[in-house]
Amino acid sequence: MTTQFDARSSPLRLALLCLAIGAHLSTAKAQVSSWEGDSLPTDSNWNLVAQDCDPTVWVDQGWYFQDMDSTDCPPPLEVEQEAFRKPLNAWVGYPTFFVDWLVEGGSDQSEIVWGGPTALAVAHSYGVRYTFFVARNLAKLNRDNLLPLVHVPIKPGIAHTHRLELYGAELYVWYIDGQVVDSGEPEGDLLVFNPRITWLGASINLPTVNRFDHIRYGVIPVDASGDFDSDGSVDGSDYPYFVECLCHCGDYSGAHSPLNAPFGPDGPVAGPDCDCPDVDAGPGCRWADMDPPAGTGDGTPGDGDVDCADWFAFVGAWTGADPPPPAPAACELPPTGPAVPALTQWGAAVLTLLFLTALTLSCAARPAPRNTRRRRSN
Numbered sequence: 365m366t367t368q369f370d371a372r373s374s375p376l377r378l379a380l381l382c383l384a385i386g387a388h389l390s391t392a393k394a395q396v397s398s399w400e401g402d403s404l405p406t407d408s409n410w411n412l413v414a415q416d417c418d419p420t421v422w423v424d425q426g427w428y429f430q431d432m433d434s435t436d437c438p439p440p441l442e443v444e445q446e447a448f449r450k451p452l453n454a455w456v457g458y459p460t461f462f463v464d465w466l467v468e469g470g471s472d473q474s475e476i477v478w479g480g481p482t483a484l485a486v487a488h489s490y491g492v493r494y495t496f497f498v499a500r501n502l503a504k505l506n507r508d509n510l511l512p513l514v515h516v517p518i519k520p521g522i523a524h525t526h527r528l529e530l531y532g533a534e535l536y537v538w539y540i541d542g543q544v545v546d547s548g549e550p551e552g553d554l555l556v557f558n559p560r561i562t563w564l565g566a567s568i569n570l571p572t573v574n575r576f577d578h579i580r581y582g583v584i585p586v587d588a589s590g591d592f593d594s595d596g597s598v599d600g601s602d603y604p605y606f607v608e609c610l611c612h613c614g615d616y617s618g619a620h621s622p623l624n625a626p627f628g629p630d631g632p633v634a635g636p637d638c639d640c641p642d643v644d645a646g647p648g649c650r651w652a653d654m655d656p657p658a659g660t661g662d663g664t665p666g667d668g669d670v671d672c673a674d675w676f677a678f679v680g681a682w683t684g685a686d687p688p689p690p691a692p693a694a695c696e697l698p699p700t701g702p703a704v705p706a707l708t709q710w711g712a713a714v715l716t717l718l719f720l721t722a723l724t725l726s727c728a729a730r731p732a733p734r735n736t737r738r739r740r741s742n
């Protein structure tokens with residue numbers, strides 16, 4: 365499995381693809397599969413398992429759109445839909461697994477009862493499954509018809525990041541926009557008995573325009589590793605996801621994702637101007653929180669955020685054959701600047717010097733106290 369980008373769409377993606385290819389020649393197999401919504405699903409090895417009533421689909425700036433209206437769809441289905449599937453057999457036996465997808469469902473929650481407007485499911489052949497439905501204003505999880513359904517209202521009009529994390533048969537966690545909305549003990553381990561992932565868009569009773577930014581899945585990366593795709597290397601395959609972590613700044617709608625932005629000629633090299641100190645990295649970016657914690661911590665890397673300190677740690681951990689890209693604009697050092705810790709000392713020294721100079725000037729300009737002048741006149 366490899367991360368996939370549409371190299372046709374921008375110089376950035378071409379540069380990233382070259383970095384990724386160079387990295388994969390020298391490292392282990394990536395354990396994350398990623399579709400970034402910038403190509404047709406069937407061009408990214410998704411198997412088309414259902415297509416009815418000729419849905420209109422297109423790709424625009426890193427999003428995959430589905431425009432569907434069942435009004436004129438013929439019987440017996442009278443539904444407009446398309447569904448895609450991939451096997452997960454390559455992940456059988458792994459202790460952890462995640463699915464991360466950013467989606468906006470285009471029609472209201474009444475469609476959820478009928479299975480639309482969007483759904484994503486991971487399941488194996490003997491009962492363990494997680495089926496998510498995402499409408500414009502509501503998300504639902506069905507793990508089993510014998511278990512309570514979980515309904516979560518969501519803000520309409522924007523896309524939301526959903527994330528399922530699985531830890532064997534011990535724990536499942538469902539996040540929306542970085543917040544836990546449901547968790548508990550699974551009915552069993554997903555990664556046995558022909559597991560697979562399926563997703564769809566559908567118009568059953570209401571017309572809809574759905575959009576998908578990405579669907580990523582695989583092994584949960586190790587915290588503070590810098591290794592998004594768990595291939596044992598920190599390189600160009602991890603870089604775009606690191607930059608995304610650097611830039612989300614708590615906004616999970618994809619509005620500020622550098623992976624979707626129309627990059628300028630300097631985009632792939634200089635990087636976007638992002639820095640989010642003290643903003644929670646979120647569950648999808650713990651791997652990118654790599655800096656030493658401030659103060660007297662226990663030495664565990666990571667202080668909770670992904671900011672410029674993490675960028676320098678990421679570059680420090682770089683193992684790719686090609687040199688790492690230059691720092692994002694927000695994280696550039698002065699041209700002749702020293703290393704990061706010394707920069708802080710240097711800044712403190714300048715501030716101290718400025719303070720002392722200001723103090724001296726202030727004292728020199730201050731008139732003598734009035735009572736002193738009185739005493740002299742006496």
Ligand SMILES: [Ca+2]
Nearest residue numbers: 400401426577
């Ligand atoms: Ca995308």
Ligand SMILES: [Ca+2]
Nearest residue numbers: 591593595597
């Ligand atoms: Ca990697």
Ligand SMILES: [Ca+2]
Nearest residue numbers: 642667669671
């Ligand atoms: Ca920080």
Ligand SMILES: [Ca+2]
Nearest residue numbers: 653667669670
């Ligand atoms: Ca950090």
